[in-house]
Amino acid sequence: MNYRQLGNTDIQISEIGLGTMSLPLDQKKATAIVDAALEKGVNYFDTADLYKYGEIEELLSKIIKGRRDDFILASKGGNHWEKGKDDWFWDPSKAYIKEACKASLQRLGTDYLDVYQLHGGTIDDPIDETIEAFQELQQEGLIREWGISSIRPNVIKRYADAGISSVMMQYSLLDRRPEEAMLDFLHSLGISVIVRGPVAKGMLSAKAEEKVPENGYLGHTRAKVMRAAEKVQQTRGREAAAQTAIQYVLKHPAVTSVVAGASTPQQVFENIGASELEPLTDEEHARLQGSIQAEIYQQHRN
Known part of the structure; x- marks a missing residue:
């Protein structure tokens, strides 16, 4: 496993992390998944209060008990909800962000989070108030670093000079919008990009044929998506397609x-196989980029 520096901090995180949203609620099965990740060198584990309405955080508390130091633990908040209720609403207020963080800490059974992220955000939020909440949580020692989870360029730019260490965003060969608006900008500031969705819901895997919808993806037709998926499969072999797709996004130094x-x-093990794959050459990367036109952000720019 390779490790990379989180922003301008002294925290080193695995280049492949484990997202916990799809963990089974069976503790034995979930523990086996987490242990498999740890065995392969994964130390970055991402969760959120909204995942199964807090049950994932409660599950993780049992798994990490007695070995908290093995985990760089990240969670997210901002979606206001109450256990037992299905409805939620967006609430980036200072009071709620601090309340949500403390509730996550309680469910996770830990005194601190390594990274705490705003789980969304719009330009119309009370951003100064939200920033204060994260800064106070950091001053109180409840979080080590903080960031946001957003794909909106105007929101990201608003937070970029507020002390964030990371931005989580969707990025793949099929969704290259971050290349146009954000990756170079964040890299220039020493802010880490944490990527989600690199395989585009399986469309860039060996199972592309069955995963690509008839109406395509984003602004791409099905035929265009399939051409890109085939190029991914040809690069390092069909069975290594998903790992190749992950290596595509790891190529940018901001990631x-x-x-x-x-x-x-x-x-x-399949996901971590990407870390065991040789990095893409510049030529391979360029060929993949040439396989499909890059989308651009139509909204949330200013």
Whole structure:
């Protein structure tokens, strides 16, 4: 496993992280998945209060008990909800962000989070108030670093000079919008990008034929998506397609870690296989870029 520096901090995180949204609620099965990740050198584990309405955080508390130091633990907040209720609403207020963080800490059974992220955000939020909440949580020692989870350029730029260490965003060969608007900008500031969705819901895997919808993806037709998927399969072999797709996003120096979900230990090993693959050459990377036109952000720019 390779490790990369989180922003301008002294925290080193695995370039492949484990996303916990799809963990089974069976503790034995979930523990096997987490242990498989740890065995392969994963130390970055991403969760959120909204995942199964807090049950994932409660599950993780049992798994990490007695070995907290083995985990760089990240969670997210901002979606206001109450256990037992299905409805939630967006609430980036200072009071709620601090309340949500403390509730996550309680569910996780830990005194601190290594990274705490705003789970969304719009330009119309009370951003100064939200920033204060994260800064106070950091001053109180409840979080080590903080960031946001957003794909909106105007929101990201608003937070970029507020002390964030990371931005989580969707990025793949099929969704290259971050290349146009954000990656170079964040890299210039020493802010890490944590990637989600690098395999584009399986469309860039060996199972592309069955995963690509008839109406395509984003602004791409099905035929265009399939051409890109075939190019990915040809680069390092069909069976290594998903790992190649992950290596595509790891190529940019702004990217620190790729968070991949897993519901079985085998899926963990498949994801981590990307770290064991040789990095893409410049020529391979360029050929993949040339396989599909890059989308651009139509909204949230100013």
